[in-house]
Amino acid sequence: MSLFKHLTRQNTPTATLLTRHLSSAASKLHDRYTFKPPSSLSREPQNPNVTPTRPNKKKPKPKYKPPSSLDRTGQKPVRSDLPFDFRFSYTESSAKVRPIGLREPKYSPFGPGRLDRKWTGVCAPAVDPKVEALEGGEDGNLKEHRKEKRGLIQGKPLSNAERKALVLQCERGKTNRQINIGRDGLTHNMLNDIHNHWKFAEAVRIKCMGVPTIDMQNICTQLEDKTFGQVISRHGGTLVLYRGRNYNPKKRPVIPLMLWKPHEPVYPRLIKTTIDGLSIEETKEMRKRGLAVPALTKLAKNGYYAFLVPMVRDAFLSCELVRIDCQGLERSDYKKIGCKLRDLVPCILVTFENEQIVVWRGEDYKPLKNRWILKDRESFDDDSGLYTGEEQTEHDNSG
Numbered sequence: 001m002s003l004f005k006h007l008t009r010q011n012t013p014t015a016t017l018l019t020r021h022l023s024s025a026a027s028k029l030h031d032r033y034t035f036k037p038p039s040s041l042s043r044e045p046q047n048p049n050v051t052p053t054r055p056n057k058k059k060p061k062p063k064y065k066p067p068s069s070l071d072r073t074g075q076k077p078v079r080s081d082l083p084f085d086f087r088f089s090y091t092e093s094s095a096k097v098r099p100i101g102l103r104e105p106k107y108s109p110f111g112p113g114r115l116d117r118k119w120t121g122v123c124a125p126a127v128d129p130k131v132e133a134l135e136g137g138e139d140g141n142l143k144e145h146r147k148e149k150r151g152l153i154q155g156k157p158l159s160n161a162e163r164k165a166l167v168l169q170c171e172r173g174k175t176n177r178q179i180n181i182g183r184d185g186l187t188h189n190m191l192n193d194i195h196n197h198w199k200f201a202e203a204v205r206i207k208c209m210g211v212p213t214i215d216m217q218n219i220c221t222q223l224e225d226k227t228f229g230q231v232i233s234r235h236g237g238t239l240v241l242y243r244g245r246n247y248n249p250k251k252r253p254v255i256p257l258m259l260w261k262p263h264e265p266v267y268p269r270l271i272k273t274t275i276d277g278l279s280i281e282e283t284k285e286m287r288k289r290g291l292a293v294p295a296l297t298k299l300a301k302n303g304y305y306a307f308l309v310p311m312v313r314d315a316f317l318s319c320e321l322v323r324i325d326c327q328g329l330e331r332s333d334y335k336k337i338g339c340k341l342r343d344l345v346p347c348i349l350v351t352f353e354n355e356q357i358v359v360w361r362g363e364d365y366k367p368l369k370n371r372w373i374l375k376d377r378e379s380f381d382d383d384s385g386l387y388t389g390e391e392q393t394e395h396d397n398s399g
Helices: 002-010 013-033 140-154 160-169 188-198 211-227 280-292 308-315 331-344 389-398
Strands: 178-181 203-208 230-235 238-242 295-298 321-325 348-351 356-360
Touching: 140 211, 160 203, 160 230, 160 238, 178 188, 188 203, 188 211, 203 211, 211 230, 211 238, 211 308, 211 331, 280 321, 280 348, 280 356, 295 308, 308 321, 308 331, 331 348, 331 356
Parallel strands: 178 203, 295 321
Antiparallel strands: 203 238, 230 238, 321 356, 348 356
């Protein structure tokens, strides 16, 4: 073989003769043994009239298409028997405040055809799904229904030893189960997260940060009202929420999830051109003086702000204007803080310029007497516990 390659490279007459001899010898061998390849190996068809058929090829698999949450063909809308209106945030929105318009059409954040309630642009009401108003007052029967349902789930009150044992189980060193409440407050989808934690534990730890911590009483009330649980411990912004003695994870309520965050409606302006009772010049002068007043405190981002309301009330005893430094906070955050101060202190908003909150106590300011203040650490012993929403209202009115 090497000789043949060598002669071929030289391209001599001898190499040509050798090649012809080998080819003739191969043809004689073929005639002698009469080798015929099988039809499967033959390139030419046996019948020239029949066209060759291609081997069967597998059809390509269709590309993977993930299931779409918007595709509801053949599926019925989800029905939920929860006796309250579905809102994006239960602590940062109120049925008492009426918006003046919507930023987008009334498109349900649950997705088209996924819920049997109609989205009004603000909430999905439980009473009348055909309502077309932006908001409406809550039916009193729903409150009574929630109260009865919560009483059945809670059952017999916890003893001191049982409560302390549950609180110890929820400490940081014992478990990592925690739900964080941020600037949006208690959102609708958090209700589903809480029930998922209750499937494996009797209590869950909740960490509150930022704007909602100004009114911790509201957070506790909304948690108990919407989850039918009970707050058994509170230390600063950390809560422990107990599910109840008669809670059955297999009979948890149906909570449809919101697929996206709806746009906030348009509300009236917080800062008006002129403050009520003052002229334009007096309003401008007050804003200049307010920005020059020493800051009462500086708020940290995602901090704990429950101390802010009593601090402003105490400052109004000696000064009519109070400035709060909010540098580093989102504009929407310190606007929400100013709105909460206006309702809780109460006071009059002056300006939000230069990342500052300036509030005025008003001309006819009277300090509140015997005003109940939420402590930094709450006692939950048998002889003293956290006020419920109705008890808190009665306590405030008595003061």
